[in-house]
Amino acid sequence: MLQPLLSPAPLNAQSASNCGVLSAAANGLDGFIVQHGGDLDQVFGRAGIDPEQLLHPTLSLPLPNYCKVLEEAARQTACDNFGLHYGQQFQPQALGLLGYIGLCSATLEEALINFAKAFPFHQHSTLIQLVDQGECYRFDYQVRHGAINERRQDAELTMGMATNLVRHVLGRDWAPREVTFEHAQPENWQEHREAFQTDIRFGQACNTLLIPKHDLAARTMPGSDPMLLMLIKDAIRQLGESAHEVSLLDQARQAIAATLHLGEPVLEDIAQTLGLSGWTLQRRLREHRMSFTQLVDQIRQQSAMTHLKQQRLSVTQLATALGYSETSAFSRAFKRWFGISPKQWRSAADS
Structure with a gap:
């Protein structure tokens, strides 16, 4: 790793x-x-x-x-x-x-x-x-x-x-x-x-x-x-002592976002980045009524919308950037989120 x-x-x-x-x-x-x-x-x-x-x-x-x-x-x-x-x-x-x-x-x-x-x-x-x-x-x-x-x-x-x-x-x-x-x-x-x-x-x-x-x-x-x-x-x-306190949820979001392009995020790897055990991270996420899978899904959904609006990546490139091994898996997830395909969503956003 x-x-x-x-x-x-x-x-x-x-x-x-x-x-x-x-x-x-x-x-x-x-x-x-x-x-x-x-x-x-x-x-x-x-x-x-x-x-x-x-x-x-x-x-x-x-x-x-x-x-x-x-x-x-x-x-x-x-x-x-x-x-x-x-x-x-x-x-x-x-x-x-x-x-x-x-x-x-x-x-x-x-x-x-x-x-x-x-x-x-x-x-x-x-x-x-x-x-x-x-x-x-x-x-x-x-x-x-x-x-x-x-x-x-x-x-x-x-x-x-x-x-x-x-x-x-x-x-x-x-x-x-x-x-x-x-x-x-x-x-x-x-x-x-x-x-x-x-x-x-x-x-x-x-x-x-x-x-x-x-x-x-x-x-x-x-x-x-x-x-x-x-x-x-x-x-x-x-400066660090006077910095705003950052929630664990925010830290987890960024740690996941920073490693998405490497493939499917692994709970234990993200927890290690945050200095926690996998079990502790799961427990802390539950306090926010959130599972690790739900958090990854949420980040992917937000990132997908941002990149599709910006027109920088093709759907295939975006799937890889979001950690999907296949474009079809990304398309299925996107349709679950929005009810339409990524290409249809991009076309609607441009119109």
Whole structure:
């Protein structure tokens, strides 16, 4: 079984002062938009963002507005791969607390672990995890906010940020073994291959980087600073103490959603991710008048509606993403939920 080094970040794990994404994530965005011929007032106005907020990296931007400003920038500048190019030049130190917890770590491996662990306090409503796959680590990222349908530019930006953390140590020529994106293949997809210098797969269940472990072995961070790292971790610990309490049900939902693409969810595996026994998880779910099977069914139903609306995956791809071994099994489940087939539901939603 694949082992996450970190439990999936709770969807609403956030500090009281950060209800979205810290504005450090938009460092230099205004200049980058202008550089590409965009109209700042128009882009920020349509996204509902006050440019003054970008001057204060610890202020919080609503996540839907942040994703929208990137999509608007791509449209307004006529640069379809805006997020990809913005991410290529985005260096770790520009991310503030999140970047420096990686830069101050002792080794590159520790930097990736610390980066993933700190991410929930940088951005909420987001899956972030580092999974040990034997020869490689898999870095997973996916925005999971119900109000956000367009998030391609953010995904490409974030994959670039994570790649640049590794390249900070290994150099600009380093390449992950593979990169996947959940969105459909864009017209100028060759630019993605050039940016990451590896194979790219689109229309997948999650945005991921596959990082060979041998690239990380004994690689020290050039800016390692144990004292500063301790202070940063202490600040994050304080954020954690003031974070909103997350219910077990919410944690279970995210753990299931994060592993659906691997196949049929197993009770014992999900329980282990949450630090519980299978029996304890069953008992806790019963307190919510919910069985494990019902919870999996509920998550699949919600995910199916979201993906069918977004038009990114075919019915066959969606069946695989939801953990079904056969498309026919997904179609039967969908008809049980809604009384019609997935294709009929998608056609009705489009009309």
